[in-house]
Every structure is written in structure tokens, then in C-alpha cells.
Amino acid sequence: MLVLFSMPNAPSVRYNGFIYPSEEECQIARYELHEAYNNKPTEYKSATTMNSYCVEFDSFPIAGLNNTGA
Secondary structure, eight states, rough: OEEEEEEETTTSSSEEEOSSSSSSHHHHHHHHHHHHHHTTTTTHHHHHHEEEOOOOOOOOOOTTTTGGGO
């Protein structure tokens, strides 16, 4: 999942990336992230814009991915 944050007067957009073993797990995490953002105070939301995307792509196997709890 790619998460993007934007704040007024910031020199760039901040981002984080998270890897999930399935699209379904990514969508659940995305939903939970948006719920947490929506529960933030209005002052926080007026100063921070957030969006996230589940981006599917082919990769080489990642050892331990299914054991991370991600």
C-alpha cells in the first residue's frame, strides 16, 4: 500500500509504503487507515491531506512475508 500525506507549506509530499501478501489484506489495512484518519480532530484534517492506494505488482518472493503479520 502506498500512503501519501500532504501538508500546507511542506516542501514535498510525504509517503510510506507497506507490503501485504494479498489484495484483500491491503484493502482491509487501507480501510482501517482511512477510518483512523477520519476519526482525527478537524484541526488535524484541515492541515493534513491523506490518501492511500493498494498497488499490485509482480515481485520476487519475500522471505517471511506471510509470517510478518502484515
